Amino acid sequence: MGDVLLKMEGIDKSFPGVHALDKAQFELRAGEVHTLVGENGAGKSTLMKILAGIYAKDAGTILYQGKEIDIPNPRAAQLLGISMIHQELNLMPHLTLAQNVFVGREPRGVLPFLLDEKKINAQTQALFDAMHLRLDPRTKAAQLTVAKQQMVEIAKAVSFNSQILIMDEPTAALTESEIEELFRIIRQFRERGVGIVYISHRLEELKQISDRITVMRDGRYVDTVDAATVSIDRIISMMVGRTIYESAPEVPEHPSEEIVLEVRGLNRGTAIRDVSFKLKKGEILGFAGLMGAGRTEVARAIFGADALDSGEIYVKGQKVDIKSPRDAVRHGIGYLSEDRKRYGLALGLDVEANIALASFDQFTNPVGIVKAENTRQTAEYYVGALAIKTPSIQQRVRNLSGGNQQKVVIGKWLTADTDVLIFDEPTRGIDVGAKSEIYRLLNDLAAQGKSIIMISSELPEILRMSHRIVVMCEGRITGELTAAEATQEGIMRLATQRSVMVATDNAAPTVNGTTAE
Amino acid sequence: MAVAESTVTTKRSVLQSSAAQKLLAFGALIVIFLVFTLLSPYFATAENIIGILLATAVNGVLALGVTFVIITAGIDLSVGTVMTLSAVMTGLTITVYGLPVPVGILVGILTGTSAGLINGLVISRMRIPPFIATLGMMMIARGLALVLSTLETGTVKPIYFNDTPEFRLITMSSVLDPIIKPIAPNFSVPNAVFIMFLAALVAAFILGKTVLGRYTVAMGSNEEATRLSGVNVANWKTAVYALGGVFSGLAGVMIASRLNSAQPALGAGYELDAIAAVVIGGTSLSGGEGTILGTIIGAFIISTLTNGLRIMNVPQEWQFVVTGLIVILAVYLDILRRRRS
Incomplete structure (x- = not known):
């Protein structure tokens, strides 16, 4: 690890209704991979977007290579050698890879307004070669897999001679072998002295790739630890160590055995693969998983907002045909979107x-x-x-x-x-105090006999609220846990259970017999 | 991996849709042409084909500018009346102020460019949605064209170019005659058609080879990503609308020359024909894709259809109905293709 490259101190940022960052701090050395972890909403992405010139900070200082700097826009960040690879990919699907890499600073031809396509392609090819990427610069970006698009974004970042490379959840959509490839490239840059900020939810990856780990919670800095010596348990306890949840009521009394909603063999493309589960009266059924695991897709499909390829839905034992949200409401199913x-x-x-x-x-x-x-x-x-x-x-x-x-x-x-209520991330963007009120409300509703499906990416929330927990990964249900047997690690293990065998499409392996029949 | 493969195929077919639509449009043009040839002996005559070519010229040029705007996922409703305003300005310059014809042409094109520039500034600086901004400009230009035409006589009147017969010849004579005449003696293609194809070549060059063209596609494909790449999106968007204005100005000069007069009340509705040509030609209203060739084919489909129906003695009212149906059908096919992918 080299010298300190970057120091962010006392960073404050508020959005209407949310205090996103509260005196946050962060330090990055040259030639290190520094991972930022925290629950959703902890402020990791916000902090890094300030560094990348996308958000303006309300207060605080940023020291870069010993000097205090101001980063008014993304362009300024690029010129300083700070590049960010966003969670949602930022390529232009209709342009070729080379055109994407050089957009905004194309080599010009004989006249200043003409593009030198040959040079654009040649330079991109050289860039890909240096990274050992086997891609044709002339391919349209839309034709690439997400993993490959990400590599192209990295190549683009590198072409700016970046000193700092920020990656926001780069592995969220990658397979194991693709992650290996990504790590290989990350290590390449680390050796060259680039400082890498790595934001991730995948705790098992952290120790594999990080030098240091900084934990954030509720917009605040918690601690920075050495990745080699810290345990995953310790990181998790730092991530979740909030006390306000304790005041929320515990799981209410046990639901009845009456099945209110049953779903059998739902399929929609690659988003939903053979999903089956049952929901009992008065039950809170937690749906856990990483972003993009297909939980929202399942909810929308049950609610009739998206069409299904196949699958059956039973309400109180009766097979129902739900073609639109209107049908769903008529059958007593309500859906509370994550994006309210x-x-x-x-x-x-x-x-x-x-x-x-x-x-x-x-x-x-x-x-x-x-x-x-x-x-x-x-x-x-x-x-x-x-x-x-x-x-x-x-x-x-x-x-x-x-x-x-x-x-x-x-x-x-x-x-x-409606008898069945599907809550999709019910506490997203809600401050900590209001969260416990929402929790109490959900408990009351369950006690009154409503059946609730709660989709949440916050593990403590899932653990505290659910009678049973269904875990999804890549469109499949990878396991089901009772409240008693569920732990953060148990859920995380299932949520990251990507299985290569599933690629053949038939019979997704299910744990604990969640498949109906 | 199954996941990976399906993403690839999905996206690939989205991309192919532009090419597919172009092919489809070209096929449709051929079919329409053949059907009318069979239905009427007067359709496939040299005289009538020249009529179709001439009728396409002005709309084609307007549609070129609209193509750029729509590729950025924008819209320009003002091209028709801006064209009229440009025609009136050319008329005033040449007949009322007695300035040389080339000056009049320049004034016409600059008028269109300025209107486009203002559109661009209103959209990118004041952040007014393109639909509203250009709707406003459409009304402003229509009003100004009428006001300016009253300057001479006090009432709204066309401005005739009777003292400058050479102005009419700009579009209506035929520089290609020496080449075409020996092959087809009856086939005298007016310059207007030649100008349209020339303008189309320039437009295709700008779209394909220049920085402006690249950013036009980039902004339409993913505006936020373009901004994050450090491109000054506001400025380039302004430039795109200004370019649209250049083509409107050119169309204004062309229509004034062809009619030998600047008709201040003309022009409303032209923007819709232009948009229809662009859409039929496979340019996506959601931005990111579109071609100049497609637009030209789209413009030909509209004028061929109109011409054929007229020859068949279909009343003009019904011609509108048919054109409308074709537009909806073309966009529906596009949507079907997207949904499938």
């Missing part, structure tokens, strides 16, 4: 209208005119029952905090009176 601002709420409407939104049938007379008195009463009831903090039911939902917006969505589905 986009799919869950009409932000410009008031609390009252949002609560009535999914069940206007109840509130209209035969001609279709809304019975205002009824919607008002219902809205007021749920504002009280769910303790929604709003000045009035006429308040626009846009102006509420994240936690209260989520409660409005819950109020909406309670009004629709």
